[in-house]
Amino acid sequence: xxxxxxxxxxxxxxxxxxxxxxxxxxxxxxxxxxxxxxxxxxxxxxxxxxxxxxxxxxxxxxxxxxxxxxxxxxxxxxxxxxxxxxxxxxxxxxxxxxxxxxxxxxxxxxxxxxxxxxxxxxxxxxxxxxxxxxxxxxxxxxxxxxxxxxxxxxxxxxxxxxxxxxxxxxxxxxxxxxxxxxxxxxxxxxxxxxxxxxxxxxxxxxxxxxxxxxxxxxxxxxxxxxxxxxxxxxxxxxxxxxxxxxxxxxxxxxxxxxxxxxxxxxxxxxxxxxxxxxxxxxxxxxxxxxxxxxxxxxxxxxxxxxxxxxxxxxxxxxxxxxxxxxxxxxxxxxxxxxxxxxxxxxxxxxxxxxxxxxxxxxxxxxxxxxxxxxxxxxxxxxxxxxxxxxxxxxxxxxxxxxxxxxxxxxxxxxxxxxxxxxxxxxxxxxxxxxxxxxxxxxxxxxxxxxxxxxxxxxxxxxxxxxxxxxxxxxxxxxxxxxxxxxxxxxxxxxxxxxxxxxxxxxxxxxxxxxxxxxxxxxxxxxxxxxxxxxxxxxxxxxxxxxxxxxxxxxxxxxxxxxxxxxxxxxxxxxxxxxxxxxxxxxxxxxxxxxxxxxxxxxxxxxxxxxxxxxxxxxxxxxxxxxxxxxxxxxxxxxxxxxxxxxxxxxxxxxxxxxxxxxxxxxxxxxxxxxxxxxxxxxxxxxxxxxxxxxxxxxxxxxxxxxxxxxxxxxxxxxxxxxxxxxxxxxxxxxxxxxxxxxxxxxxxxxxxxxxxx
Amino acid sequence: xxxxxxxxxxxxxxxxxxxxxxxxxxxxxxxxxxxxxxxxxxxxxxxxxxxxxxxxxxxxxxxxxxxxxxxxxxxxxxxxxxxxxxxxxxxxxxxxxxxxxxxxxxxxxxxxxxxxxxxxxxxxxxxxxxxxxxxxxxxxxxxxxxxxxxxxxxxx
Numbered sequence: 078x079x080x081x082x083x084x085x086x087x088x089x090x091x092x093x094x095x096x097x098x099x100x101x102x103x104x105x106x107x108x109x110x111x112x113x114x115x116x117x118x119x120x121x122x123x124x125x126x127x128x129x130x131x132x133x134x135x136x137x138x139x140x141x142x143x144x145x146x147x148x149x150x151x152x153x154x155x156x157x158x159x160x161x162x163x164x165x166x167x168x169x170x171x172x173x174x175x176x177x178x179x180x181x182x183x184x185x186x187x188x189x190x191x192x193x194x195x196x197x198x199x200x201x202x203x204x205x206x207x208x209x210x211x212x213x214x215x216x217x218x219x220x221x222x223x224x225x226x227x228x229x230x231x232x233x234x235x236x237x238x239x240x241x242x243x244x245x246x247x248x249x250x251x252x253x254x255x256x257x258x259x260x261x262x263x264x265x266x267x268x269x270x271x272x273x274x275x276x277x278x279x280x281x282x283x284x285x286x287x288x289x290x291x292x293x294x295x296x297x298x299x300x301x302x303x304x305x306x307x308x309x310x311x312x313x314x315x316x317x318x319x320x321x322x323x324x325x326x327x328x329x330x331x332x333x334x335x336x337x338x339x340x341x342x343x344x345x346x347x348x349x350x351x352x353x354x355x356x357x358x359x360x361x362x363x364x365x366x367x368x369x370x371x372x373x374x375x376x377x378x379x380x381x382x383x384x385x386x387x388x389x390x391x392x393x394x395x396x397x398x399x400x401x402x403x404x405x406x407x408x409x410x411x412x413x414x415x416x417x418x419x420x421x422x423x424x425x426x427x428x429x430x431x432x433x434x435x436x437x438x439x440x441x442x443x444x445x446x447x448x449x450x451x452x453x454x455x456x457x458x459x460x461x462x463x464x465x466x467x468x469x470x471x472x473x474x475x476x477x478x479x480x481x482x483x484x485x486x487x488x489x490x491x492x493x494x495x496x497x498x499x500x501x502x503x504x505x506x507x508x509x510x511x512x513x514x515x516x517x518x519x520x521x522x523x524x525x526x527x528x529x530x531x532x533x534x535x536x537x538x539x540x541x542x543x544x545x546x547x548x549x550x551x552x553x554x555x556x557x558x559x560x561x562x563x564x565x566x567x568x569x570x571x572x573x574x575x576x577x578x579x580x581x582x583x584x585x586x587x588x589x590x591x592x593x594x595x596x597x598x599x600x601x602x603x604x605x606x607x608x609x610x611x612x613x614x615x616x617x618x619x620x621x622x623x624x625x626x627x628x629x630x631x632x633x634x635x636x637x638x639x640x641x642x643x644x645x646x647x648x649x650x651x652x653x654x655x656x657x658x659x660x661x662x663x664x665x666x667x668x669x670x671x672x673x674x675x676x677x678x679x680x681x682x683x684x685x686x687x688x689x690x691x692x693x694x695x696x697x698x699x700x701x702x703x704x705x706x707x708x709x710x711x712x713x714x715x716x717x718x719x720x721x722x723x724x725x726x727x728x729x730x731x732x733x734x735x736x737x738x739x740x741x742x743x744x745x746x747x748x749x750x751x752x753x754x755x756x757x758x759x760x761x762x763x764x765x766x767x768x769x770x771x772x773x774x775x776x777x778x779x780x781x782x783x784x785x786x787x788x789x790x791x792x793x794x795x796x797x798x799x800x801x802x803x804x805x806x807x808x809x810x811x812x813x814x815x816x817x818x819x820x821x822x823x824x825x826x827x828x829x830x831x832x833x834x
Numbered sequence: 835x836x837x838x839x840x841x842x843x844x845x846x847x848x849x850x851x852x853x854x855x856x857x858x859x860x861x862x863x864x865x866x867x868x869x870x871x872x873x874x875x876x877x878x879x880x881x882x883x884x885x886x887x888x889x890x891x892x893x894x895x896x897x898x899x900x901x902x903x904x905x906x907x908x909x910x911x912x913x914x915x916x917x918x919x920x921x922x923x924x925x926x927x928x929x930x931x932x933x934x935x936x937x938x939x940x941x942x943x944x945x946x947x948x949x950x951x952x953x954x955x956x957x958x959x960x961x962x963x964x965x966x967x968x969x970x971x972x973x974x975x976x977x978x979x980x981x982x983x984x985x986x987x988x989x990x
Contacts, residue, residue: 146930146967275926280990282931283919285866285906289932292865300860325849354860355869356852428870428878428932428966477868477932478966509871737926741969745929748968771875771964779960782970 122249124204126178127197128157134228134242136161136204137169141179142189143449144278145479146745147800148738149189151277153197155269155734156190160201160262164228165269167241170277175451175471183450185484185592186656187701187798190734191663194796202259204248211247212239264793273737278475290432290447290474295502298434299328301495302358302506304367305347305515308764309589310338311372316348320364326357330365331498333491334461338373340550340589342457344490345515351499355506375764377587379422379521382761386523389543389557389582390417397560397651398568400639401576403529406537410529414615416608418526419825420600422759423519424768425593426752426776429477430512433489434504435496442493443470447477449484457486458493469493480594480749485517510769517591518759520544522600523582526608533616535627537576540567542601549586557583558597560651565700566601566805568636568653571670573629577639588761594749595804598700603754603826606696606809610816620695620813621678624671631668635660656701662795663702669729669790670699673706676727676788681708687817690714694813696806701798703730704790707747707806709783711814717832719815721751721783724807729790730797736789739799743787746803751783752776754808755828835899840908850896854888855879857895858905866906866935870964877963880936880943881905887943889962906935909942914987918942921976921985929967937963941977950981 122130129137138157144150150170158168175182181192205225212230213220222233231238264271281287306312318330328351335346347369350361407413433446433454442462448454451473455466462469476483492505507515522544529537546562548555558581560568567579593599613623636653655663674697678684683693690713697706706727712720726743733739756775760767768774812823815832823831836845839862846857855872858864858881867890870878874892881890882904883897909916918938921927928934937960944951944959951959956977965973979985 144930146928148929273926275923276928276931278931279923279926279928282928282934283915283922283938284910285864285935287931288865289868291869292859294863294865354852354856356856356860359872426966428876428930428964429868430870476930478930480966506869509873509876741926741929741972744971745968748970749966752966770873771871772873776964776966777968777970778962778964779970779973780957782968784971 120246120249122204122207122245124207124253125196125200128161128200128204130204130241130245132242132245134240134245135167135169136163137171139171139179141173141182142193143173143184143473143476145184145449145476145483147742148276148735149184151274152190152734152738153193154277155272155274156194156197157201159267159269160198161205162225162227167228173451173473175455177452177467182452183484185449185481187801188657190796191702191798194734198261199256199259202261203254206254206259207248207251208241208244210251211244215244215247270734271732271736274735288474289429289477290445291429291477291506293432293434293445293474293504295434295436298502298504299351299353299499300355300358300506301349301351301492301503302355302362302508303333303347303349303491304362304365305345305511306369306372307514307766308369308371308375309340309345310336310374311369311764313347314368314370316365316367320366321350321361324357324361324364326353327361328352329499330361331495333494339553342453342485342487344487349491349495351495351503358506359508371764374587377761377764379760382521382587383419383523386521386543386584389584390523390525390541392582394541394580394582395557396578396580396641397563398577398579398636398639399641401537403537403539403576403578406576407527407529407539410531410536412530413527414530414612415525415527416611416824418524418604418607420522420603421826422521422588423593423599423753423757424513424516424759424774425480425482426774427478427480427482427512430507430509431483431488432504432506433486433492434502435492436502437496444489444493445472445474446486446489447474447483448486448489449476449479453484454486454489458490461490462493462497481592482517485591509771513769513774514766516759517550517589519593519599520547520590524600524604526604528608528612530612530616533618535572535574535612538570538572538574539578540604541580541582542567543582543584544600545584545586545590547590547592550589550591556585557581561654562597564654565597566605566698568651569634569665569699570605571634571665571667571699572627574627587764595700595801598698598805599753599808602696602698602805603808606698606806607812607824610694610809610813611822619684621674621683624674624697628667628671634665634667656798658702663797665699669704670697672790673697673704673727673729676790677706677708677725680727680786680788681710681725683708690818692814692817692819694810694815694817696809696813698805700802700805703728703797703799703802705802705806707810709807709810709814711811711818713815713818713832715834717834719828719832721781721811724783724785726785726787726803727790728787728803729792730799730802731792731794732796733789734796739789740787742799743803744785747785747807748777748782750804750807751781751811754811754826755781757827837898837900838902840904846895848895850894852895853891854881854893854895854898854903855890858890864905864907868932868935870933876933877940878933878936880939880963882939882943885943885946887940906939909938913989915990916942917980917985917987918945918976920988920990921979923990924985925972925976925979927969927972927976929969933963933965937965937973941973945977945980
């Protein structure tokens with residue numbers, strides 16, 4: 078079969094990500110002239126890789142994206158089932174196995190609905206059209222005289238109707254209509270899109286039968302737990318194999334290959350214990366008393382490193398965006414404000430620690446992994462086992478949270494190697510401590526913002542960020558933020574301010590830096606959203622008015638207009654990625670940004686009088702092609718005890734395929750962002766992570782979670798992302814609320830005990 | 835030693851220090867009870883021991899001799915789901931779903947002791963159960979719905 082693989086984005090910036098590669102492949106759409114039967118088993122109707130109608134009429138949906146709670150595996154079926162005119166009860170959900178025929182399967186970047194909405198509509202509509210055509214031929218009427226509805230084709234002339242099953246065979250011999258020939262339904266005809274369809278895994282989840290990566294079981298399986306070097310790039314020095322083997326249930330002790338930097342998605346090395354159950358493997362690991370040598374990152378100490386970052390802020394600028402001359406205007410102004418912000422390393426802390434199961438059947442390798450991208454598992458495992466990626470069968474299980482951690486399949490490589498060594502199926506179990514010690518952490522950042530004002534109007538804005546790049550995980554030369562990271566909130570600052578400059582500062586990575594839900598937006602929007610509030614306070618305005626003034630007129634922003642031509646060390650030119658989308662399809666529209674801010678201010682009653690010790694903060698941001706504004710109300714008691722009773726979110730994500738899931742993602746984003754803003758800090762001493770579990774790395778519990786009210790802006794625009802865009806505006810809204818309540822400005826996360834008297 | 839697991843008698847003759855969690859997951863193949871922290875900090879492994887919520891990662895096999903253990907797999911009566919399970923579905927509580935078995939077991943233990951908890955009592959009872967997806971407000975609402983008699987057990 079042939080696919081028209083559309084290369085939607087070949088951005089130089091992405092190349093610095095190495096494995097994430099420069100090619101983003103959009104959904105495969107069937108080329109003209111392909112017969113359905115050429116794509117699958119005879120007698121079945123295959124409209125695209127995503128949909129096959131079986132002879133009995135059931136619609137098999139290949140949801141190639143994974144489910145981690147964001148709802149794609151309910152949302153994408155809604156889209157295809159709607160266009161197919163399917164009966165929801167006649168859908169069969171097929172496992173998400175890795176295969177390039179599906180296009181990009183990397184379930185990150187809030188892309189599943191955004192990138193595959195069109196393809197899934199197409200898949201459903203093409204099949205519906207073919208069934209209608211087959212029925213029209215059968216009845217000898219014009220195609221316009223038949224209509225698909227709820228899994229049946231109706232003959233409008235005779236009033237007869239038949240189940241889809243009656244026409245599958247005939248339809249499978251027809252040509253699949255090409256993209257231009259597919260007639261999509263209109264919005265009033267939608268039956269699933271835009272409706273709150275229940276999670277397809279609901280019953281399994283509430284009865285305990287859902288299968289996550291940690292839950293996989295295979296006949297004769299062994300359970301593995303490993304001791305890994307605490308320092309990235311460290312090596313195994315010694316261990317007591319006999320002591321481990323003496324533990325009841327321990328079957329073998331196996332060394333893992335040492336890591337050669339860059340880390341990419343390679344396993345960290347160390348030594349694994351194989352046992353008949355997880356507990357024995359854990360006890361065996363303790364008995365090993367494994368010792369390690371440090372390696373080149375053994376001096377990494379985050380309290381020392383913070384000084385390095387501030388020196389970088391004071392040091393040379395790498396200018397990525399420049400409009401006018403902010404430096405000169407600030408130097409000449411007598412009304413300036415400057416503030417420094419700091420955000421430490423943060424961790425994903427998924428409820429489910431990573432796990433992977435590998436089964437070798439002769440030379441064939443099959444894997445079940447809680448991964449965000451089964452193709453990344455194929456690619457990462459292949460070189461370690463001497464195979465080509467497509468030769469490895471990888472099924473993505475359900476993910477017990479992911480937030481970016483499970484797009485890095487280092488743990489899957491371990492499972493594949495151990496299972497081959499053991500000659501038996503092996504489940505590699507990461508404990509919570511393993512997860513915290515060996516994460517791909519959110520970076521550690523220092524940021525400075527300086528602005529000049531004239532009569533309450535901002536005339537210049539200069540912002541600098543210094544932090545180790547995610548690029549350092551793939552390329553040791555990476556030194557400070559790349560434009561793909563600055564593009565998450567800084568290169569696309571929405572301000573009409575005449576003089577604007579964004580600079581990066583050098584910073585080398587000494588840990589594995591990875592993407593965490595909303596990525597560099599976390600620190601960059603924390604600084605921006607806090608500083609707009611600080612400027613508003615200085616100018617004696619309210620913060621919503623300040624935002625509106627600074628955003629200015631309704632317009633489409635194109636940051637590339639303000640990119641300097643030559644940026645040393647960044648491939649010659651800074652680029653704006655726009656979350657992998659074209660600005661034509663996903664423009665940056667300041668009218669939509671202002672609309673969500675206005676909406677949230679209305680919902681929250683922004684500006685109303687508040688009693689002593691109470692305050693409200695706001696922030697607004699566009700990310701992942703969606704616009705989100707947040708308002709938060711806090712109460713701070715005399716001793717500094719903080720309560721967050723309520724939060725409001727207004728979101729414009731284009732068409733909201735599943736409005737209830739959009740709401741739940743906003744509710745979750747508030748709690749996720751508050752967890753990090755209030756408590757989240759990973760620190761390093763002697764190259765090793767200090768924290769270990771939920772005691773050292775606390776997250777919000779039920780008493781800290783505010784009641785969140787969400788409004789979705791009605792929209793016909795193409796869908797934007799939903800999983801991540803809720804996160805960025807929350808932390809700045811929180812600290813702005815704290816300032817409103819107490820007059821105390823928090824510029825350093827986490828808040829932790831900073832309010833305590 | 836013997837004990838009852840979801841109404842059935844089971845025997846165990848291994849190391850009494852083995853946490854119940856790993857007996858359930860690895861030896862019995864009952865993976866509805868989840869592994870989250872192994873330290874009693876997150877509540878994902880919550881089961882009932884003689885009707886009371888307990889962290890199975892901190893409950894040892896020697897402690898359950900002669901007792902009745904109920905896991906999420908045993909909460910429903912056949913096809914009749916517990917009212918909390920129905921309320922969880924009706925409020926679309928789960929996102930990823932990983933912590934929810936523990937949340938439901940904790941909530942069931944609360945309501946069996948205190949069928950009409952205050953909001954404060956709900957927060958206190960559920961404090962030990964972490965949800966990283968942030969479904970807390972829906973958890974509160976689902977428990978409230980059952981406590982207020984708005985949702986009954988039954989089929990989905």
